[in-house]
Amino acid sequence: MTNIQKKIWMLAVIVLLIMASIWMSLTLYNQKMQNQYNDILERYLVLNEIRTTSQQVVTGLNNYLLLPTTENLNSVNQSMQDIQDMQTKIAGFKNTENEFSLINYVNLLDSLLEVTDRALVFHSEEGIENARDSLSEATYISTYISDMTLSLIDSELNSYDRLYRGIIDQSEKLNQLGIWLLLLITFLLLLYTYWFSLRITKPLEKLTRAASELSKGRFDLKIEVNSKDEMAFLARMFEHMRTNINKLIIEIQQKAQLEKELQESKLLLKESQLRSLQSQINPHFLFNTLNTVSKKAYLEGSEETSDLLVNIAGLLRYNLKHLDKTMTLKDEVNVLEQYMNIQKARFTDRLTFRTEIEESCLHIELPGLTLQPIVENAVIYAVEPSEDGGTIWFRVIDEGDRVTIEIEDDGPGMPEEKIHRIMNEEEQHDSVNGHASGIGLSNVVRRLRLFNGYPDVLTIDGTPGRGTKVTIDIFKGKGAVEDDQAASG
Incomplete structure (x- = not known):
């Protein structure tokens, strides 16, 4: 791993640790407040549900006495079972301030359940008047339970008033702490970023100036970079390149000159070979010979042979003289027809x-x-x-x-x-x-x-x-x- 990479990774790790610490602290604090709030809210909900259920017990009992059906009886039994389940939860709400009140509250719930059971027994034994009396007593107890529930809720509000205010104060302090931490982290990151950028940009500026001078043809400026990372190595290599660039340019010029001379030699060689080939063929002698043979064939009555020889002579003359020239399409079509006449004679x-x-x-x-x-x-x-x-x-x-x-x-x-x-x-x-x-x-x-x-x-x-x-x-x-x-x- 290079030095620059180490610096970048160190910055990333520091930022990651700071952010992780802040996130974990805020998460734990929020979870703690959330649990406290849920506990308080659970107390209020349970108390209010007990009040509502006690009223449902009385209502269900009255409906059953008026219309003794299985459905009404099941409704009364279900409400009574709900009150019994919530009594267990209330037992966990006790503290030094509400212990006596909660004991009385639980006793009232027991009394309500007992009176309700008694009313159901009287009704099953056809003791209608006794059942009506039990209903009146259950109604009174339910009303008292409702009043006592409101009293307990009010007591809970007073007891947890200090906790609410403490949570609000802690939230405000946490917000202030978060702002200060954000400002501190921002300042430290800016400071480190500025220092880190200087360690990179200064050597790059020197290398840029040196490259600009080299582009102008100046090779006498020495490049020095005082650092212990890859920039110093790059500067040394750039300095080494500067000292060798003159030699490289001279070598390139010499190679280019040799290449040019080699190409010229090749062109001269091809030209000499072409001239030698043309002199060996002696086109004029070949043309004259073909023309002579053509006329002789014509005189002897071989007109097709004469035409064939004329086409061969014209094609040969065109191939040897017009390869390096620009011709019209008409000339190309004429020589093409001559060539095809020769091929038709063959095929x-x-x-x-x-x-x-x-x-x-x-x-x-x-x-x-x-x-x-x-x-x-x-x-x-x-x-x-x-x-x-x-x-x-x-x-x-x-x-x-x-x-x-x-x-x-x-x-x-x-x-x-x-x-x-x-x-x-x-x-x-x-x-x-x-x-x-x-x-x-x-x-x-x-x-x-x-x-x-x-x-x-x-x-x-x-x-x-x-x-x-x-x-x-x-x-x-x-x-x-x-x-x-x-x-x-």
Whole structure:
């Protein structure tokens, strides 16, 4: 446990003990007063209940004498039993001041019960007059019991008057004591809180000033904190950081310089490799050769072969010269048609290519060699593996502020994992059964994102068993964007 935690726990324990002590004291005192009050109230209630029950005895006896039914007899017996039960409680009310009065009171209750029993006996023996006399005597005793009950209650009030006043005085003193205790506890807590906050805020102020100076580039201010808790340790670590920050900045600058030089070296290497490859291929010789073979085939009457060679030459010229340039959608559609003519010659009736193109959209610009890799991917994955071939749909739709290009096939679909890799630009080369797609779909995604300036330019829907659909959205009026400018931005 840290020092700051110990201080906080100590404060919490002190406050808890104080509050617990006050709560227990108040609880015990309130319980004591409550018990006294309940005892006094119990005395009054019992006396008043005896008075009421004695009257009920007389009333029930009179009803029984007038109408001797079992119900009236049970009512008289129940009232008499209630008086007997309450006599036991009255025995506990005796004290030095009311002992004589309570003895007389109990005797009166006994007399009432005796007279009532006698009236019931006379009535059962058909001594009506004697029963009436007993009723009159019981009425007199009940009246006397009522008067004596009021007298006892008045006596109890006088006896406990001092107790009531003492309870009121103690309550007032307890309220005053509670106020003083609250003020004292509040003062002590404020004092301790102020001291505790200073122990934390002062070191924090020093660290804040030091951080402000470091943000301005000053590393010559020493940080010292005189305490024995975690703030001192934090200050020492901050001081250690200050002394090493210059070395860290220099190391970062050196690494950044090395990284920059490494990137430049990689770019030079790729450029040299590309130039070397282009020089080896010698495109002009290849174009001239294909054109010569095409004309010869035409002269010999092989018009389909001639057209096929022309399409190959045009496609090869476009692939080598326009990869790093911005082209119109019309140019991309033309080279796509050349590519599909070559593939139709290969697959014949197995390949069906359907187009829906709105001519008003052909003027928009997009990176060169964008559509062919997507269609080529559809040919390789959707048409070639199937014995029955397949169908590829190519659509250009005017959406008002943008142009939507859709390339859809009826193949087996594309797995979610592969879509994820393509959209994260993790796949740079796609192939199946040894057939390469040339420019990978991840490369197309990267170039479209650089060209448009936002990530959601291409979406792929590859539900298994339902084919694959690639959708490209290009806003109208988008100017040409060079790949190297986008990369530097």
